[in-house]
Amino acid sequence: MNDIKLTINGKTCSGKAGQTILEIARANGIDIPTLCHDDSVAHYGACGICVVEAEGSPKLLRSCSTLAADGMVINTEGERAVQARKIALELLMSDHDGDCKGPCRLACPAGTNCQAYVKQVALGNTKEAVRIVKERLPLPASIGYVCPHPCEKECRRGLVEEPISIAMIKRFMSVDQLHSADRWKPERAPATGKTVGVIGGGPAGLTAAYYLALKGHDVTLTDAMPQMGGMLRYGIPQYRLPKDVVDAEIAEIAEAGVKMENNVKIGKDISFADYRAKFDAVIVAIGAWSSTPLHCPGEEQQGVYGGIDFLRSVALHDPLPIGRNVAIVGGGNTAMDACRTAVRLGAENVYVIYRRTQSEMPANAEEIEEATEEGVQFKFLTNPAEIIGENGHVTAVKLQVMELGEPDASGRRSPVPVEGKFVTLAVDSVIAAIGQKVDPKGFDLALNKRGIIAADEATFLTDQEGVFAVGDATNKGAGIAIAAIGEASKAADVADSWLKGHIVPYHEPFVSKRTVTAADLADKEKKARVKVTNRPAEERKHDFEPVNDGFSAAEAMEEAKRCLECGCHDYGECSLIKHANRYEIHPERFAGEKRHKDLEQKLAVIERDQGKCILCGLCVRTCDEVAGQGLLGLVGRGFGTVIKPEFRDSERIKVCATCKKCAEACPTGALKIIG
Amino acid sequence: MTARIVVGEGSCGLAAGAAAVYDALKEKLAGVDAKLGITGCVGACYLEPIVDVYDGAGALHRCVRVKPEDAGTIAGAVKSGDYASLADIAIQPEDEGFLSKQTRIALRHCGVIDPESIDEYLADDGYQALEKVLKTMTPEQVIEEIKISGLAGRGGAGFPTWFKWNAARQSKGEEKYLICNADEGDPGAFMDRAVIESDPHNLIEGMMIGAYAIGCSEAVVYVRAEYPLAIVRLTEAIKQARERGYLGKNILGTDFSCDIRIKAGAGAFVCGEETALIESLEGNRGMPRLKPPFPAEAGYWHKPSNINNVETWANVSWIINHGGAAFAAMGTENSKGTKVFAVTGKVKRGGLVEIPMGMTLRDVIFGIAGGIRDGRKFKAVQLGGPSGGCIPESLLDTVIDYKSLQATGAIMGSGGMVVMDDSTCMVGIAKFFLDFTTKESCGKCVHCRIGTKRLGEILNRIVSGEGKEGDVELLEELCNTVKAGALCGLGQSAPNPVLTTIRYFRDEYDAHIRDKKCPAKACPALLTYAIDKDKCKGCSACAKKCPVGAISGEVKKPYSIDPAKCIRCGACHNTCRFGAVTVE
Amino acid sequence: MQTCNHPSVDLTLLEDTLAEYAGVKGSLISILQKTQEIYGYIPIDAVYRISERTGASPAKILGVATFYSQFRFQAVGKYLILLCKGTACYVNGADRILDAVSDELGIGNNETTEDGLFSLSVVACLGCCSLAPVMMINDKTYGSLTPDKARQILRDLRKEAEAQ
Structure with a gap:
């Protein structure tokens, strides 16, 4: 064979006559994407992804099958080629009916791979489960206890009967591993010589510190409180999250190489500028630790507290005095924590004052239910109008009676006062749990309109070079712990890239999503959610022990087996999604009819999902040309074409059971080996 | 001399009732000294059934739109010799112009000779060209003659015929194949069907000349299954030619041997693409192959193969008989000879029109086909079927040749020429073609399989009144990418109807998208039906016809339409005798 | 693919x-064409017999058969209506003919009437464009149709069938 030389993307490449452009490009380290080409079968030319531009040719060439000629000048990433490639990918995706990731994983603000760890629990492998969850979340046990689990709301099992108890499974597997001698331990990358200071030892700070340490940076975590944990320790009551669990997880983070210093407050013990000067990069994760005031007359009196201030005093074993009758204002989880803590401290009458009705309460339904069981009295459609006191101390709260008006922008019906209608409640203390504020004093960072630290959405950078900010202290303000953790893990990746000299902003990857209704799942066998029994209210309201014991191993496994496994098994390997993200596609502009999504067939040990098939024909061609079987065929024509097996011979199916070459050849998740 | 009565029995004639006319004539002519026969299609389809009456002196009296009950008149005229008695059914002078203004080469025997009789073909110089070639010319000389003629592929691409023949001749290999593409799939084109039905020996002769020039010993005609009559007549002609030694071993006593087989297609437009056609011939799904290699190197059974369409073959014997120069004398600089067009749609006179290259579109549509019927206004002419485009009135003086037509965004194609008047919606016609290509896409390549589907969906939302600002740009972007990325000619040309209608009729797209109006009043979703109170006589005919009971009123008082119930079927509008139903 | 649950056919x-x-x-397409001539459609059992005798796999045979619009996998009615929707027919109102035929028979494209008399199939182009709109019923072509004319043709055929 003669040697030929051609230029690809400005690089001189040599090859042999008879080789294709694709072969020579690959041999010279130039990657041309393709979906339907495989060296083991004949050229096919279906996908149109491998097209390239050749100087002097008005047409785009399919590099998989076009023979290279001496002197050719090829551009694999020219505008026309990229446009054709991109639109081919957009068209394929517009017809793709599959979930790259399960709805649970997409709903998790930290992107934890719920489906994967639930699967490992179902298989009895809690060690692997913890390894998976710790890819995105270093505090799985703590979060397992406290998370309001947005994942479960999206869980598709909910369309069958009830969602999977993802949080409870996470709590089980993480606690199970917490004290195991054989527990999974992360590997730390070689030292980079870079130093990072992380301010704030709450969920966000712990997370950022953990991942940056694992990437080989020298990380110091600094916190103003006596112990690490932030709101997990000082904002969430013991009965909801035992502090020994928090201690153990923090110990693991320290073990991963994070240096920790407590009782250091920025602006008091050290100036921010001096702190900044000590490190190559700084992550600010100071949280939102001030309570929002009620803004009603009389709130300056003794016996009026902020919700988180109250909870912190309890955590520090020095509870603020609340008396026998306590009113908690607010409808969120902090209000529930405060009222249930008040019950446990022995208050006789604990009221929750909320200006809307129960159905509008942002708190978790379980929390409301359990609080009710514990004797908390809800005063719906009321709002504090004045706090009445004697001698500077609260004696009662005057409540404005409300009614629901028109829905507001969020869709919730907004409460409006019923003119002239008031009731008075005799109380010894009022706890305002209506929100938290950031206290950015001493940081000298640019703030947004609401007085919260402003950070770039994609880079997490503040207005100071090398200073990143995450969690409750930034942008939108206080949210749930898992959201702060999600930001922190993304920011750790960005900060790592910045430290290495080339910042890579966070980019939400494109994923394919399936629209599923209850009707689509009508054939699924119903299996009730495994329930955890709470200790009786009468018993638990007198102590700070956990409300329940969580799942046993058997219960966790049974519950985990209910998972429908919505996310694609092939997400990590799929060529289609890989190319789709390389070319930043927008298939929604070509949204239209999708082909036969309901066609699922089994072939021996191979499960076929037509919704994910891109008709590249590799399975058919592999079955013909490589396996020599000819069991698969294209059926129909045009847009409606499908790939179907057709045989009656039972001997043939035995061949399938061992061959599996079609599934191995499939570039997407359309074929799945199940045996 | 005995009078001859010849009934035009092409598919069009038969569809118009020629068989019944023939039977009636046979009955009425019993005992009359006259010979009754058939011929193929003369191309004046709008006049079918046509009966040609040759009197004793051989003069032609052409009768048109003949009904079985006219058989007695014809028999009477033949018996009495009073041909003036045929006046009521005789062809009118303006209709004679439809034929006399044409120049017929490919169609020269069509509607003249009996397609089922080799003797009639032989009597009209049949198989002389083959004899000349086999006995006096080398293959190279034949190719040279074709080169001089300038003949180009009449199937659509317009590739020089001699070049393909020469490439196949030069290809290494003993076994070579000759293929006739008779898979005439372009909706609106039917000249190939007419040639096979009306002059099958001309096709056979052309193919044998090509087979000799290239060196093939086997030839195949791939005919679409929708043409049963063509298959019957070609089968018979092949049998006759074989019996007379024009086909088979040692043709005309020479060393040259070649035979023809017929393969019936099974219904797939994409098989008009030559590599898909080859796949289909081999018994596979008709999915195009990657090119190169081209069929001339590796085609049927991966052997060198040459493919030309029917009309191309139909010119070959004429060129050999009259010389390539005579053919090249007709036409323009880049397009030689004649081309057959199937003129249909809203013209007064529709049928097959063969003209020299270089005439204008206006000459054909208005000069020969008589312009638009029913007093309406010309809007566009669609050339080249699903691969072609729509040409507006402003370009009617475009000269018919490959280059000029391509410059308009349309193509010569196989010669379908569908004429549209102001009642045709141009967005609707684009959608019509995209629906067609979506259905006919083989499904192999992504750009065509999903691209045409999405183009159709976008067009559908526009004609349904759900078009969005930016849809036209989205169409253009997708069209250009499908053209560049599709694997074969079907996909690469499928966007042409969309691109040309956007180019020339952008205002119609905008009217649908912005004003939610269809200027042609053809898109049902965008129409509002109402009853003009002043014109309505209260006859209740519309209310009776309305399939959904949307029309109510009292007899002899004006009726009204409930727009909420109206499904815009147009039944009321078609029923009203007073023009009281308005459409906006 | 509606290839299941057909009564067994005489493969001899x-x-x-x-x-x-x-x-x-x-010759696979030719064999399939003959098969359809014999049975009126392609029975799945015939596919397996063709496979045994030709060596082509059933998957390949079905792949070929389903690619071409000529092949059917269910028996059709006594009268097979091929309704042309070519360009010339479209421009001349083929949609209205389709509506009339569908309405008259109560069936849509690729459906057969309950009495098994009529099957309807919309096709690309019958090549009789000058007579548009056109339909073909069992190899006989009917041109220059109007909705009423189309209805009358169907009624006549129904009468003809009832008379037999």
Whole structure:
């Protein structure tokens, strides 16, 4: 064979006559994407992804099958080629009916791979489960206890009967591993010589510190409180999250190489500028630790507290005095924590004052239910109008009676006062749990309109070079712990890239999503959610022990087996999604009819999902040309074409059971080996 | 001399009732000294059934739109010799112009000779060209003659015929194949069907000349299954030619041997693409192959193969008989000879029109086909079927040749020429073609399989009144990418109807998208039906016809339409005798 | 693919065709065409018999058969209506003919009337463009249709069938 030389993307490449452009490009380290080409079968030319531009040719060439000629000048990433490639990918995706990731994983603000760890629990492998969850979340046990689990709301099992108890499974597997001698331990990358200071030892700070340490940076975590944990320790009551669990997880983070210093407050013990000067990069994760005031007359009196201030005093074993009758204002989880803590401290009458009705309460339904069981009295459609006191101390709260008006922008019906209608409640203390504020004093960072630290959405950078900010202290303000953790893990990746000299902003990857209704799942066998029994209210309201014991191993496994496994098994390997993200596609502009999504067939040990098939024909061609079987065929024509097996011979199916070459050849998740 | 009565029995004639006319004539002519026969299609389809009456002196009296009950008149005229008695059914002078203004080469025997009789073909110089070639010319000389003629592929691409023949001749290999593409799939084109039905020996002769020039010993005609009559007549002609030694071993006593087989297609437009056609011939799904290699190197059974369409073959014997120069004398600089067009749609006179290259579109549509019927206004002419485009009135003086037509965004194609008047919606016609290509896409390549589907969906939302600002740009972007990325000619040309209608009729797209109006009043979703109170006589005919009971009123008082119930079927509008139903 | 649950067919009817094409390469489409001539459609059992005799896998045979619009997998009615929707027919109102035929028979495209008399199939182009709009019923072409004319043709055929 003669040697030929051609230029690809400005690089001189040599090859042999008879080789294709694709072969020579690959041999010279130039990657041309393709979906339907495989060296083991004949050229096919279906996908149109491998097209390239050749100087002097008005047409785009399919590099998989076009023979290279001496002197050719090829551009694999020219505008026309990229446009054709991109639109081919957009068209394929517009017809793709599959979930790259399960709805649970997409709903998790930290992107934890719920489906994967639930699967490992179902298989009895809690060690692997913890390894998976710790890819995105270093505090799985703590979060397992406290998370309001947005994942479960999206869980598709909910369309069958009830969602999977993802949080409870996470709590089980993480606690199970917490004290195991054989527990999974992360590997730390070689030292980079870079130093990072992380301010704030709450969920966000712990997370950022953990991942940056694992990437080989020298990380110091600094916190103003006596112990690490932030709101997990000082904002969430013991009965909801035992502090020994928090201690153990923090110990693991320290073990991963994070240096920790407590009782250091920025602006008091050290100036921010001096702190900044000590490190190559700084992550600010100071949280939102001030309570929002009620803004009603009389709130300056003794016996009026902020919700988180109250909870912190309890955590520090020095509870603020609340008396026998306590009113908690607010409808969120902090209000529930405060009222249930008040019950446990022995208050006789604990009221929750909320200006809307129960159905509008942002708190978790379980929390409301359990609080009710514990004797908390809800005063719906009321709002504090004045706090009445004697001698500077609260004696009662005057409540404005409300009614629901028109829905507001969020869709919730907004409460409006019923003119002239008031009731008075005799109380010894009022706890305002209506929100938290950031206290950015001493940081000298640019703030947004609401007085919260402003950070770039994609880079997490503040207005100071090398200073990143995450969690409750930034942008939108206080949210749930898992959201702060999600930001922190993304920011750790960005900060790592910045430290290495080339910042890579966070980019939400494109994923394919399936629209599923209850009707689509009508054939699924119903299996009730495994329930955890709470200790009786009468018993638990007198102590700070956990409300329940969580799942046993058997219960966790049974519950985990209910998972429908919505996310694609092939997400990590799929060529289609890989190319789709390389070319930043927008298939929604070509949204239209999708082909036969309901066609699922089994072939021996191979499960076929037509919704994910891109008709590249590799399975058919592999079955013909490589396996020599000819069991698969294209059926129909045009847009409606499908790939179907057709045989009656039972001997043939035995061949399938061992061959599996079609599934191995499939570039997407359309074929799945199940045996 | 005995009078001859010849009934035009092409598919069009038969569809118009020629068989019944023939039977009636046979009955009425019993005992009359006259010979009754058939011929193929003369191309004046709008006049079918046509009966040609040759009197004793051989003069032609052409009768048109003949009904079985006219058989007695014809028999009477033949018996009495009073041909003036045929006046009521005789062809009118303006209709004679439809034929006399044409120049017929490919169609020269069509509607003249009996397609089922080799003797009639032989009597009209049949198989002389083959004899000349086999006995006096080398293959190279034949190719040279074709080169001089300038003949180009009449199937659509317009590739020089001699070049393909020469490439196949030069290809290494003993076994070579000759293929006739008779898979005439372009909706609106039917000249190939007419040639096979009306002059099958001309096709056979052309193919044998090509087979000799290239060196093939086997030839195949791939005919679409929708043409049963063509298959019957070609089968018979092949049998006759074989019996007379024009086909088979040692043709005309020479060393040259070649035979023809017929393969019936099974219904797939994409098989008009030559590599898909080859796949289909081999018994596979008709999915195009990657090119190169081209069929001339590796085609049927991966052997060198040459493919030309029917009309191309139909010119070959004429060129050999009259010389390539005579053919090249007709036409323009880049397009030689004649081309057959199937003129249909809203013209007064529709049928097959063969003209020299270089005439204008206006000459054909208005000069020969008589312009638009029913007093309406010309809007566009669609050339080249699903691969072609729509040409507006402003370009009617475009000269018919490959280059000029391509410059308009349309193509010569196989010669379908569908004429549209102001009642045709141009967005609707684009959608019509995209629906067609979506259905006919083989499904192999992504750009065509999903691209045409999405183009159709976008067009559908526009004609349904759900078009969005930016849809036209989205169409253009997708069209250009499908053209560049599709694997074969079907996909690469499928966007042409969309691109040309956007180019020339952008205002119609905008009217649908912005004003939610269809200027042609053809898109049902965008129409509002109402009853003009002043014109309505209260006859209740519309209310009776309305399939959904949307029309109510009292007899002899004006009726009204409930727009909420109206499904815009147009039944009321078609029923009203007073023009009281308005459409906006 | 509606290839299941057909009554079993007499496969001996296929033998002559299979013998005729034995060893002739590339004849799959011709064999399928003969099969359809014999049975009126392509029975799945015939596919397996063709496979046994030609060596082509059933998957390949079905792949070929489903690619071409000529092949059917269910028996059709006594009258098979091919309604043309070519360009010329479209421009001349083929949609209205389709509506009339559908309405008259109560069936849509690729459906058969309950009495088994009529099947309707919309096709690309019958090549009789000058007579548009056109339909073909069992090899007979009807041109220059109007909705009423189309209805009348169907009524006549129904009468003809009832008379037999």
